[in-house]
Structures are given as structure tokens and as C-alpha cells.
Amino acid sequence: MRLPKAGTIEIVPSILSADFAKLADEIAEIESAGVNVVHLDIMDGHFVPNITIGPPVVAKLRKHSNLVFDSHLMISEPEKYVERFVEAGANHITFHIEATDKPEKLIDILHKLGCTAGICLNPETPVEAIEAVAPLCDMVLVMTVEPGFGAQEFMLEAAKKIVRVREIVGPEIRVEVDGGIDTETAPIVVSYGADTLVAGNAIFAKTDRIAAINAIREACPVR
Ligand code: DX5
Ligand code: ZN
Secondary structure, three states: OOOOOOOOOEEEEEHHHOOHHHHHHHHHHHHOOOOOEEEEEEEEOOOOOOEOOOHHHHHHHHOOOOOEEEEEEEOOOHHHOHHHHHHHOOOEEEEEHHHOOOHHHHHHHHHHOOOEEEEEEOOOOOHHHHOOOHHHOOEEEEEOOOOOOOOOOOOHHHHOHHHHHHHHHOOOOEEEEEOOOOOOOHHHHHHHOOOEEEEOHHHHOOOOHHHHHHHHHHHOOOO
16 A cells, blocks of 8 residues: 555545544545545644544554555654554654654655655745755645644645645655645645645535545546
8 A cells, every 4th residue: 555656636534533433434434435545643642732543543443444544643753653653554654844853864764664754844834844855755744724633724825835845846746735625725725736635524524425525526626
């Protein structure tokens, strides 16, 4: 299971708004909608003011899904934990530039572990912070909400950074966007150059998740 090669628009459901008491079923439902990737929000109560899941839950979910596990580490000291997440079944790991002062080393570690690597920017972090390391990654994640919670309002100013990120990484590296993505905001971020669209609330707050995924997909301009 590898992150799909750049060149396609991927709708990536975030399980943060799913029912955590039946995660395997929730993931199976979105898998049946034809998505390739699921977004796992990992929070430590330190880097962000919320706590979600760790490697034991990822390992259990791995037995129930063939989707690519796009693991968004909103944790301090990510270098201490990446090996455990890869062992648990993470296929792609994104860490925050704000959480480490050795991003190149961490990207290298992830690649040696057989995992694709992503770097993430908080809404207030300038693109310059990742300019040197972005070309070493497989995906760059631009946050369009403050990390920590689902169902927040989309921040247009933060989304505008996608244009510069795309200029830096070119067409071969994925540009992912996370926070407030729905049928209204998806076309905006795609027009800025994003190709990987995380959506939590816009999918899992709906009774018909498959229709919700299709609606976001159909709202995106054909590239
Ligand atoms: C926020 C998370 C997001 C979140 C997005 O910290 O990183 O992945 O699930 O949720 P929505 O789509 O509801 O804004
Ligand atoms: Zn996320």
C-alpha cells in the first residue's frame, strides 16, 4: 500500500469525525466509496490540545483495511514514535515542521523504514519554513484550520499558501490540504494546486458517507 503517484485528485476521509467505537466499520464504509487513502489524526495532548489514537489502534485497524494509512502526527518529538507507527501499519507519515528541528533526518528515517514522508505547516507558519525540505518529501500538508479538532472553519488565507507550495514542489509531489474541506472549499484548494483533500466532518457527519465523498469529488474542477 503506497500513496498514489501524483497526478490524481484523492479525497481522503479523516476518521476524526467518525465513531471511534466502530472505527473498522467506518473505514470499511469509506473504502466501499472507492477512496484509496484514509487519514488518521494522531494527537498527543501536548503538541495539540486533544488526544486521539496511538500505534496499538493503528495496528488493529490495519487488519481490517487495505487503504493507505495517511498518518498525520500532531505530536511533539515525532522522531521518537515514527518507527512504532510504521510497525503498526502506517504507510505514509506526515509530521509538523513546528515539532522538530531535524526535518531532513526524519524524512530520511521514514524513507529507510519504507514509509513515504510528509511535512505539515500550521496556518500561521510561512512556506519558507519548509522550502528546503519540501522537495525531499512525498507530500506536503497545508493546514487550513488550527490542528486539534474537526469541524472548524476553513481559513482561506492559509489555503493561499498552496500556490507557493506547488511552485516549490512541482507536479510530482502531492500537496494535501486539511481542515474545513467540503463541496464549497474543495474547488478553491484544487484551483490553488492541491491534489489530496482531507475531509472529516463533511463526510462523517453525513448519514450517506458515499454520497458525501462523491459530492466533494464532483465539486472539484477537472485538472
Ligand atoms: C485537525 C485534523 C483534521 C480534521 C479535519 O486537526 O488534522 O484532519 O479531521 O476535519 P474537518 O474536515 O472536519 O475540518
Ligand atoms: Zn489531519
